[in-house]
Amino acid sequence: MKQHIFLILFLFLSIGLYAQGKIHGLTVIADFNDFQYKASDATIDSLLNQKSGYNKAGNVGSLNEFFKDQTDGKYDVTHTVVRIRFHKNRSYFKNSSGRNPDTNEPWDWGQAFADSVILKVKEKYPDGIPGLTRYKELSNNGIGSWLVLVPFGYSAYGVKSVIPFKSGDSYIPMNHIGLCDIGQGTETSHMTRILAHESSHAIFRFPDIGNQAGDDLSKKGNAGSFCIMGWNAGSENSPIDYCAPLLLTLKTAEVVDISADDKKKISIRSNARDTLYRFVNPKNSKEYFVIQSLNHSKWYPSYNVAGHPMDIGLAIWHVVEDSNAPMHPWFRLVAADGVDLMNDRSTKPPVATGNDNRVLLGKNVKSVNGKINPMLRWRDGTVPSLKISDISVPGAIMNFNVGY
Template sequence: MYRFIKLSIAPLAIISGLTQAAIPYQNHRYNYTQPTGEIVSISVEGNDYFAYQRARDGRLVIFDEHLNGLAYAQVSEDGQNLLSTGVLVSKKSAQDVKQNDRRTLSQTAIQRKIAQAKNKLLGQQQLKNNGQTTNHNDVSVQSTGKIKGLTIIIDFPDFPGTINKTQVESFLNDLNYSEFGNAQSVRGYFRSVSGGQLDYTNTVTAYYTAIKNKSYYADSRYGSTVRSQELIKEALNWLEFTQNFDFSTLSVNGNGQIKGLNIFYAGNSDSSWSKGLWPHMAWLSPQFCADGVCTDRYQITDMRDSLAIGTFVHESGHLITNWPDLYDYDGSSEGSVASFGVMGYGAIGETNRFKPTPPVAHFRNLAGWDTVTELNPAINNNAPSGALNHISGSNTSYKWTNPSNQNEAFYIEAIHRSGQNSEQVDQGLAIWHVDSRGNNSNEWYPYIQMEHADGNREPENNINRGDNSDLYDLAGEFSATLPNALSSKGTNAQWWDGRDSGLIIRDISDAAQSISFTIDTDATPPSGDIYTGYLANQEQAIVPNGSWFQYAGGTLDMALQGPSNADFDLKLEVWQGGRWTQAAISQTPTSNEVITYQANSGYYRITVYSYSGAGNFSLTLSK
């Protein structure tokens, strides 16, 4: 027996994880039928949370609720909103609207719209079900063995499906699949990138024919979750009461919620971006429960007249493994990982939508698919050094972890244009700088940063989505000073707090299936005393342990790491004239602060304080 459970919506928390789950669009084009009957072609650049829509001539477009159609848009004088000009997009009206397309929204406006969209689509990230809180932000969920998802195919009384059930089953489950130009099925992709450790299949329903005609659900006067969720609930009720479907056969997470709920509907979306039946991922509210399990997140998309696995694979990365997006939502960059990983743009290009790139080494490790070797002798007493090699696609990787912050590390792997990596834009040795406190929309402190071999940081500077000079090959070197001088913006072997990680990679061989390189045995890993604690908003803590220390003189190195959504500062004080006097201070608008101080003999203490925000901190003191 089914039930729909009404759930309270918690305020959106700005944290890394599944608050970051949106479909990316790159030069995506769709046709829209205006209320006049004219069909106009519209391009979309962005994602579910924020996108610019443009007409064929490049002018901005917005849905006008009063006109019930797409109108030319202009940016408001304060740069905060797109406003309709009141003129419907049409070839006939091309000369009627003053061109105002060079102006775009301010970054603060874009960030506000992204937050609003996240709250609308994913705001129920801390749902309470039977007294349990659902954590959708745990990216460390392992995904091995057999996982069974559900794919519901839907058509409409006035729009029958043209892609049959057998074709959808093959698209999802066949191990030898090539229809519509795909190089593999969805199941084939996950078996490949997991080294056979994940077998993700889907039960495909017969066609459910919706109660109402397609135009009812595709009505662009409603946001994408309104009529879409009405349609999904119809289909779930049909499965339960008419088809007697056993929902307990599906794989669930630790809270008994279905991992892979997918909806395919016939034809195009027939809606404006973010409206009607526009493809998206969201939480189903209220929850549907039957046979002892409940719904959680879902993805819904149009079948059109062909199927490409890229978007389905990308969204499954959210649904079944909890991986976050790695591209930049606000459009200020192309993200650091760019096209080199499936959770960036590695599933939506002209070729990789048919054969997506693998997840980066860190995500494979989290899923339990890679054997990872720790190289930092400060972490692993038996760490290998000297000449090493790595084989592309071998489900192994190396990592160099920060002793002061176990959530920060450099991952190292070979990428060769063969096998699952055949659609990569470059080949060579890839180095990923991972820090779970980073944010994908902050290009200068992302969750995962590619350490670009050319040092140019072109994706971060919004120039491209990766090119053939981004991976390390013959004569490349990676250290605290190479490949460039942008130490404050990464692309060197420094921790985000500015300290030298001690990692040096040199003697890299030419790009090949197997790449050799040398870990410099002369590298001395940083050392020091580590102090941790928690600060409430505008609270302070004295280090060490609420007291002071005596120092004979020399260099004092202090490195503070705090939460990315707060501003913590660092101050060194010396006892002089019967009171504590400031010796040095670091006050950047972040929680990562560094002080290097040439100290005389004396008594010292360190103050860590919150200028704004709260959270855990780690302070490393080296003498």
């Protein structure tokens, strides 16, 4: 009996440790002859790792707080902070021809920079950096999060360095670098917003989901400013929440399914990260509508980084999972007036930024179903049996009826 109790306890603790999702990455501060970050290493360490109450430079929380809040406490993301110095100007890495003098490889400045960063870190730390964790903690994966603070904007998501890098007793591949321009680098000017976006690419393999020129909107989702992986997302310094379609992929929130036979009142806590409501297509389990409430809060600012006001109210997302890209479902935000404003590039400023009160429900539109709103229909055009009525005004709690 004692052995059985011990085994059950061991399995319980093992599951708990696995679910906790501890990730320890590497952040490199890169200084140049013509630019040096004035913020101390300790300041950047707090920006990344402080467990609670980080509020410097207009931020509302540290990077660690962001991941903890988004995953309902299930992920603890920290970084070792190191600083390197290139005895070159920034323009050195903007060359476009020849070979990288550090590696003698054909010149690609994003790749060249990634390799050069690793060489500089190895030079300063010949015994490596202990404690780095791999993506999903699998032994054949590369580093879970690798951020480099640089004073120029270039996203090198997917760039890998083949240069061996030691962590503990083994060598860890350095891939999925996130180059982060976090501001002027003074003690009063640095931001969590860019760090959250870039590290989410690496840690969760989240895609960019803004409405960008050349996007095939039939194959991807557009979250506008309603998600940190979107467009003009977050306030000047701080990130915004993950949108519900991406949050679902993490499997950190409880999913409450609404039945076609339900006739009840539902209360939703705005910006909740622990619970989402879902109505599934009875003919396709990978297609559904996800319901959440959005209100101005810690990670949902009143204005986005472009200065446009963020809409509040009940959000209904149409989602279709992609088995080949589990972290990148197709989705649409169902507009309150039934017009797909989120993908209308003609508006000035774009409604995709979330600055239009026709997007969310509860202010002017109090009831919605597929007969009166063409966006609340399945991909094949059929009308679902989902009926929502008596939607309350936006606030910390929103109420609505289903089935009436």
